[in-house]
Amino acid sequence: MARSFDVVVIGAGPAGYVGAIRAAQHGLSVACIDEWQNRDGKNAFGGTCLNAGCIPSKAMLESSELLHKAQHEFKKHGIKTGGVELDLATMQKRRAVIVRQLTNGIAGLFKANKIEGLVGHGKLLAGKNVEFTPVSGDVEIITAKHVILASGSTPIELPIAKFDGDKIIDSWDALELAEVPERLGVVGAGVIGLELGSVWARLGANVTVLEAMDEFLFMADRDIAKVAAKDFRQQGLDIKLGAKVSSAKAGKKGVDVSYDDKDGSQSMQVDKLVVAVGRRPHTDNLFSDDAGIQLDERGFIVVDDECRTRVKGVYAVGDCVRGPMLAHKGSEEGVMAADLIAGEMAEVNYDVIPSVIYTSPEIAWVGKNEAEVKASGRAYKTGSFPFAASGRAKAMEQTSGMVKVISAEDDDELLGMHIIGPMAGELISEAVLALEFNASTEDIQRTIHAHPSLAEAVHEASLSVDNKALNFPNK
Numbered sequence: 001m002a003r004s005f006d007v008v009v010i011g012a013g014p015a016g017y018v019g020a021i022r023a024a025q026h027g028l029s030v031a032c033i034d035e036w037q038n039r040d041g042k043n044a045f046g047g048t049c050l051n052a053g054c055i056p057s058k059a060m061l062e063s064s065e066l067l068h069k070a071q072h073e074f075k076k077h078g079i080k081t082g083g084v085e086l087d088l089a090t091m092q093k094r095r096a097v098i099v100r101q102l103t104n105g106i107a108g109l110f111k112a113n114k115i116e117g118l119v120g121h122g123k124l125l126a127g128k129n130v131e132f133t134p135v136s137g138d139v140e141i142i143t144a145k146h147v148i149l150a151s152g153s154t155p156i157e158l159p160i161a162k163f164d165g166d167k168i169i170d171s172w173d174a175l176e177l178a179e180v181p182e183r184l185g186v187v188g189a190g191v192i193g194l195e196l197g198s199v200w201a202r203l204g205a206n207v208t209v210l211e212a213m214d215e216f217l218f219m220a221d222r223d224i225a226k227v228a229a230k231d232f233r234q235q236g237l238d239i240k241l242g243a244k245v246s247s248a249k250a251g252k253k254g255v256d257v258s259y260d261d262k263d264g265s266q267s268m269q270v271d272k273l274v275v276a277v278g279r280r281p282h283t284d285n286l287f288s289d290d291a292g293i294q295l296d297e298r299g300f301i302v303v304d305d306e307c308r309t310r311v312k313g314v315y316a317v318g319d320c321v322r323g324p325m326l327a328h329k330g331s332e333e334g335v336m337a338a339d340l341i342a343g344e345m346a347e348v349n350y351d352v353i354p355s356v357i358y359t360s361p362e363i364a365w366v367g368k369n370e371a372e373v374k375a376s377g378r379a380y381k382t383g384s385f386p387f388a389a390s391g392r393a394k395a396m397e398q399t400s401g402m403v404k405v406i407s408a409e410d411d412d413e414l415l416g417m418h419i420i421g422p423m424a425g426e427l428i429s430e431a432v433l434a435l436e437f438n439a440s441t442e443d444i445q446r447t448i449h450a451h452p453s454l455a456e457a458v459h460e461a462s463l464s465v466d467n468k469a470l471n472f473p474n475k
Helices: 014-025 047-052 054-072 088-112 171-175 191-202 222-234 327-341 370-376 391-396 424-436 441-445 456-465
Strands: 004-010 030-034 116-124 129-134 140-149 153-155 183-187 206-211 238-241 244-251 254-261 264-270 272-275 279-281 314-316 355-357 362-367 380-386 402-408 414-421
Touching: 004 014, 004 116, 004 327, 014 030, 014 047, 014 088, 014 140, 014 327, 047 054, 047 088, 047 171, 054 088, 054 171, 054 191, 088 116, 140 327, 171 191, 171 272, 183 191, 183 254, 183 264, 191 206, 191 222, 191 272, 191 355, 222 238, 222 362, 222 370, 222 402, 222 414, 238 254, 254 272, 314 327, 355 424, 362 424, 370 380, 370 402, 370 414, 380 456, 391 456, 402 441, 402 456, 414 424, 414 441, 414 456, 424 441, 424 456, 441 456
Parallel strands: 004 030, 004 140, 030 116, 140 314, 183 206, 183 272, 206 238
Antiparallel strands: 116 129, 129 140, 153 279, 244 254, 254 264, 355 362, 362 414, 380 402, 402 414
């Protein structure tokens, strides 16, 4: 007799495993199917985020930043370190341990919540039946009252630069290099490309980033992007804008890369080439032709605002549906789907999803940037405050960057906040909460911020909107 569950989740990344846990919290019987396999051949829950993306990249960013500080900043604090050397093997071991601890933690959460964690491939069939192909054993048909598709995404491969796992690599392989390449090329100056480029530049590689667009960090506020471009170039990243790669050929000595820019055809040779031009939804063999699932022109599963597919009782969440490919966005969609299945009210506020780039300095924003507000036609006002005027930032020796606040001219509604500087990814949470509650700039102005703290920069930038900044000259 076929096994039956109230909810079957296909995919155990941040969207899937969180959705499974929330469904189980409602007292529903839940199974979560995932086939992720790491480079060592071992299966693990957690998807790209925990195994090959968010978590391992942050571990490497932290380690490489500490090396950079020891080599270049400790002496400013009066700390003499002597000779500081890189032990990449130990650094990579630490990354792997962190990943293993967290992925094992998901298995523990499944057990604690009485979720059946199934290792293998899940495929949605007609009638909300799920074909489960285990890593070892016979194919099984599982029946479900509800199904949540959370299959995630995969790196986009360029036809002119196909991944070979050695010389031309994706973001996962770029995190597991056993040696620091002397010359590293990165195609794409987005979040992934900049984070990976920063890691290996700090560890000693000569990094060249090729970005096809003429504008740096097009998705960020222009004032923030301008500061970021200057900082990254000062750190040694050779960022070439308007550089469209035309070919990449791997050979014994490295990769010969050809690209076109405003000056014509160019070429360079690198030891490794990381292709980080984005990700696409991973829907390969996810559902049968008669399952009723619809894809849009970009390959995303079509869903409504509550992540329902056109098949009743089937939801899709995370990177395989529209919206930003962010782990926290996927997790909240997983929660929403589970709550709706349980008969509760639920929603995701897609206008208030923070974005963070974990470089040094960090970059974070939420809400609209100035160009977007201007295009909307709404009258607005702005204020900013540099970390160079922050006592806490000075004590930390991290004074690069700023906080920028954008508010409505008529009713003072906070419209967006943009930060580049130390701990920006943590500071942005105040703005997320403020936007969620439709706060005004005055609300932040009248909120007491601890002194000395980095958060004071948020306070001062909000004061600056109305020319009331206390620790920096007003406009």
